[in-house]
Amino acid sequence: MALSLNLVGAGHVGRVLGRLFAEHGVFALQDVLTRSRASADAAVAFIGAGQACTDVTAMRAARVWLLAVSDDQIAPACAALAEAHDLQGALVLHCSGAKASNELQAAREHGALVASVHPIRSFADPDAVARDFGGTFCGIEGDAGALALLAPAFEAIGARTVAIDAAAKTVYHAAAVFASNYLVTVLDAALRAYQAAGVPEDVARELVRPLASESMANVFRLGPAAALSGPVARGDLATVARQQQALKEWDAATGDLYQALVPLTADLARRKRAAG
Numbered sequence: 001m002a003l004s005l006n007l008v009g010a011g012h013v014g015r016v017l018g019r020l021f022a023e024h025g026v027f028a029l030q031d032v033l034t035r036s037r038a039s040a041d042a043a044v045a046f047i048g049a050g051q052a053c054t055d056v057t058a059m060r061a062a063r064v065w066l067l068a069v070s071d072d073q074i075a076p077a078c079a080a081l082a083e084a085h086d087l088q089g090a091l092v093l094h095c096s097g098a099k100a101s102n103e104l105q106a107a108r109e110h111g112a113l114v115a116s117v118h119p120i121r122s123f124a125d126p127d128a129v130a131r132d133f134g135g136t137f138c139g140i141e142g143d144a145g146a147l148a149l150l151a152p153a154f155e156a157i158g159a160r161t162v163a164i165d166a167a168a169k170t171v172y173h174a175a176a177v178f179a180s181n182y183l184v185t186v187l188d189a190a191l192r193a194y195q196a197a198g199v200p201e202d203v204a205r206e207l208v209r210p211l212a213s214e215s216m217a218n219v220f221r222l223g224p225a226a227a228l229s230g231p232v233a234r235g236d237l238a239t240v241a242r243q244q245q246a247l248k249e250w251d252a253a254t255g256d257l258y259q260a261l262v263p264l265t266a267d268l269a270r271r272k273r274a275a276g
Contacts, residue, residue: 002028003149006062007050008077010034010043012123013095014068016130020157022049027153031059046126057084064149065112067094067104074099079106087112091146095119097176100169101142108143115142115150116166119159120176134158141166187212189254196250225272232265233272 005027007018021027029050034040040052053059065087069077074094081092088111092104097118104114118139123129129136138159140147151161164172187208194204218227231239240262248255 003063009069018047074103082106082110097173100166113143113146115146139164
């Protein structure tokens with residue numbers, strides 16, 4: 001028989017996981033708690049299972065508690081849960097990429113095992129993620145007993161779990177920011193620089209597309225050092241200095257970004273030469 005699961009918070013992440021756990025029979029979804037009855041009803045409708053709740057004290061006892069709340073609400077929600085329910089022998093987890101499982105210390109102090117499981121996906125379109133969750137990497141950390149249950153549970157819905165160091169959780173989350181958010185920022189700098197040289201925006205995008213696509217493909221095929229090209233990789237520091245000065249005169253913030261990337265790129269170039 002599947003273990004009982006209660007869901008506290010039902011935004012995009014909570015709804016997707018709730019639906020997948022219910023559809024695959026991994027957990028028996030019981031109660032879904034959100035701030036309003038309307039949102040709880042909407043979450044239950046999306047998941048296709050569970051009972052809507054608006055008060056933690058009205059929730060039934062469960063073997064597993066998933067706190068799918070915002071990062072700043074994890075500790076308060078856990079404290080409220082520990083005050084309202086007997087958590088001895090239960091398992092409490094959250095799905096934050098930025099906060100570690102120690103945010104659930106209140107539950108641990110009341111006898112629960114705790115963990116964090118972070119799906120490395122964009123959940124902007126919950127329906128699409130639920131349909132195509134297979135192969136999603138999930139960073140996991142927490143109590144060994146909790147992970148022994150959660151790793152196979154997430155693998156049953158198609159996840160690929162990878163253990164991470166809880167003490168480095170913030171650095172782990174920053175990795176995703178580099179790979180996603182800051183990559184967009186750097187590409188925006190390239191597009192704006194082309195436009196500053198008189199290239200129309202739509203043409204600039206077509207100029208950038210093959211450079212960015214081929215560079216990314218080479219990183220994943222060959223590794224970052226082997227994929228590196230350009231003036232820093234060639235040791236052409238005179239060109240680097242001219243570009244840096246020109247960028248600062250055009251747009252100081254973009255010039256600072258260029259300058260900040262030079263030392264890291266130079267280190268990557270040294271690794272390329274050492275391997276080569």
